[in-house]
Amino acid sequence: MEMHHLPFKLRALTLAIASAIIAGQPVSKARAENNLSADTEWSCEVASDGSGWQCSVVPLKQGAMKRAPRPVVAPVATRGRKSTRSTAPEKTIAVSQPxxxxxxxxxxxxxxxxxxxxxxxxxxxxxxxGTYVEPTRPGKYFKGDPNSAPIIADADESTYQNSIATLLGAVKIRxxxxxxxxxxxxxxxxxxFGEFKGNIVFREPGTLIxxxxxxxxxxxxxxxxxxAQYVMHESHARGSAAVILRNEDATMELDDATYTTCxxxxxxxxxxxxxxxxxPSTGFGTARNAVVxxxxxxVFYSPYLYFPIDDRRQSGFLYPTVMGYDDESGVEFDLPYYWNIAPNYDATFTPRVMTKRGFLLENEFRYLTEKDEGEIGVAGLIGGDQLEDENEHYKKDRWFVNARHRRQFTDRWTAELDYADASDKDYLDDFSSSLNYSSSGPLNQRVMTRYDGGNDYNNWQAKLDVHKLKNMDRTADDPYNKLPQIELSGNWQxxxxxxxxYLxxxxxxDRADDWNYIKEKPHSDFPNNSGIYESVYDxxxxxQRAVGSRAYFESGVSYxxxxxxxxxxPAVKVRSVNYSLSNLDQEQVVADLNxxxxxRNFNQGDFTKSPSxxxxxxxxxxxxxxxRDANLFGSAYTHTLEPRIKYLYAPYVKGQEFNPLFDTGNMGFSYSSLWSDNRFSGxxxxxxxxxxxxxxxxxxxQDNGFERMRFGIGQIFYFDDRQVYIGNDLGSGDPDYIxxxxxxxxAQRQKDELTASTSPIASEFIYNFTRTMSLRQDFVWNANQNRIxxxxxxYRYRPSERKTFNMGFRFADRVKRxxxxxxxxxxxxPVTGENVLVKNDLKATDISxxxxxxxxxxxxxMGxxxxxxxxxxxxxxxFGVEYASCCYQVRLFWRSYVKSTDNIDHPKDRSGIYLQFVLRGLGSLTGSSGKEYLQGISGYTIREK
Incomplete structure (x- = not known):
């Protein structure tokens, strides 16, 4: 069928259906090619031989075009006549649509x-x-402004008279x-004005109505x-409406409408x-008397509801959430409000009602500029904590704040703020938080600026860092704070x-005066049988009481x-550390070291506040x-053998026992430790x-680069005993030490380790059955003591996004506790009067x-x-179940657990039930609902859209 331009030009062609409407464009009128009399009109039909159109002048048909009830348009008078034409009989011709x-x-x-x-x-x-796929059609890949494109019409029959064009049968206007x-x-x-009847199909890239x-x-x-029915392909959204009205400002009003992504x-x-x-201008919709x-x-009703129709943000209440139930908070209900202040500023206010604890309010403000980005969060219980049983914070105000900021002064110079604080050490364990903080224990309170300099041959970095750490562990020492840290590092080719x-x-x-954790005891403010304990610090x-400054220098050359x-x-290196200390008691230090x-033995003359x-x-x-080339079980491989030898020499320099332990500890021994230059961190x-x-x-x-198997094993041979170590019971002279x-x-284990002529034998083994299934083993055998x-x-198996299975076993030999x-x-x-020792080996399994x-x-x-x-x-x-489809997800799971800070011999069992409902395109009806606990299942992907 041949296609021709209309014999006239419309002032505008605007068709609005669902969220994509053709914008109007004014164009001048065109004249008919021949002058017609008042009582004649053109009539065109497809030629019988299919060669094109056959047009002729025919007598004017009586009757006017039937108008739609809205908008109201006056009847069209017959040219040259006073009376109005009667309604013409309707003619229906089937449209060629699937x-x-x-x-x-x-x-x-x-x-x-x-x-x-x-x-x-x-x-x-x-x-x-499945998915939505727009079929191939003329104009689908048109580039440019469609409003400036010519209007092309096609139909089985067409007539034009008195400014009215009538198209009948398989009408297509493009x-x-x-x-x-x-x-x-x-x-x-x-x-x-235009009226279209029968099997309306409107298409635009990404839209069908x-x-x-x-x-x-x-x-x-x-x-x-x-x-009408509509679909938006990219967002997988579709719906229906009895009537869709598109207003002049491009907003859409739908009567008796639906919306879904199923x-x-x-x-x-x-x-x-x-x-x-x-x-469409804001990317959001509103619904009155909305029912989900x-x-x-x-499952949900709201007299007024916001919902997204694309990815843009809009102010309004988000979905109320029921977070589930646990023993300490009860049932939790949230009603978040989102405030879209500006394209680069927003805020979220989240009231949380917990049936056992009370009312908590969380507020988060986010911002983004050309050089700055960050967020500020505040959370707190209004009216105090209402949980009375075994709660030392009963009736107390509890709060949490955080702030994160990053400033990009230049491409090389940046500054960062990372700050968080809480009313007490139990806050995050009791309430968690949706605020964006970087660490839960200890909390960072940090300001840092960094400059990256140099070129391709000489790279260097300068950093200034002020870093406080707030301890959130009730049974651990407070860490040291860095007030400040100045660092210069780099490498030169x-x-x-x-x-x-160089570095x-x-x-x-520095740190607080009472930093050293001693024990927990029954809380002095509560009855002895209340089950409430408090931590004792000194x-x-x-x-270990030392505070002060440390200067460290390191420089090395390698070839x-x-x-x-x-x-x-080959490489040479020089390291130097120097201190200026305070808050030390000479007699205590010497007694502690001895x-x-x-x-060796220490005396008062060895003491110094400035060791180096x-x-x-x-x-x-x-x-x-x-x-070499190898064949294993009928498959061809490249088999490698990679022997490695490393010699390391560093002389013993005495007096390091007077160096404090600001950020240093023993590193665990593994296969990678064989090639390390230092057995200490810090x-x-x-x-x-x-x-x-x-x-x-x-x-x-394999030939395609896939590593089927890797095995490594090694050992260190010592030519001298190790003289530098960290005393295991430093601080044991404290009268409150337990x-x-x-x-x-x-102590005996430490002696054996430092005087042995060889290290334990360390090995690693990895076998990849496939790209989705692997087995890994790490093994350290102490041949000197004949123990593991x-x-x-x-073992890990993840054949697809929906399938993951993991099994693990871990063992570490440790001294008795x-x-x-x-x-x-x-x-x-009670018989011997002595403290009772029990096994303390780490022996644990993990299956998920x-x-x-x-x-x-x-x-x-999942489990x-x-x-x-x-x-x-x-x-x-x-253990839980999940229902996931293309349009919604439901998760329901139960969790029982003990906290890592609990008394190991008398832990407190806790449990909770969590429900999460996610409607794709609308979001979660139940907030996070404990989904952070599912992240412990290795390979499990939380997919929410």
Missing amino acids: EDVRTQLDWVHESKLSDARRQQLKQEEPWCV QGNRQLESNEAYLDNEKN VGDTAQSQLDTGRTEIDN RPGDQGWQLSGDSVTLD RVQNLP ATDRVQVN ADYTYF EGYGI PINKTWGFLT SSYWH TTVPAFSVDSGLYLD YDRLADANQLSLGFTTRFI PDFDENEN DNYALT YKKNEDNTNYVD FAWPIPYTQNWSA RWQYDMTNKRNLEEL
């Missing part, structure tokens, strides 16, 4: 998609069984990338569509309203081979030689890359070494999974079980 366009709305089942599109669907929407189809069309150029009839005031865009025929959830307004139904069951690295760090360390003892068959890297370090240590070091690291201990590390790694690698472990066994120091075995009473004091045997339920399309089960085999107790039990 029979299922009204019911399927461009929905295509996954079985009919291309392979590439099907794979994309499974990655992006693993629970969807302008740019927009297209309207109907059975009939009547266009009045004088009144700028179908209806029965449409009337449009073409010069203003005011358009009405009856019995596929056609799926009544998973649906929003309905007596009247719905869609505003799930599987046709009403001096030649093609010579590399120079200079100055830090002043100022510490011996060297790496890298070849395809191996590498050789009780903690067995290898400088240690040079030399190392040579080398390795070979050997490979700068307060500069390790001595005269050792040779031997090890090798072997791999099986040991938690067997000091004698601990550490062992970990982890003292059994505890309910008040956290050491248990005394998330897996579709067999013979169901959308149901999955996690952590078990402490040493103390024969459950650490965490979690």
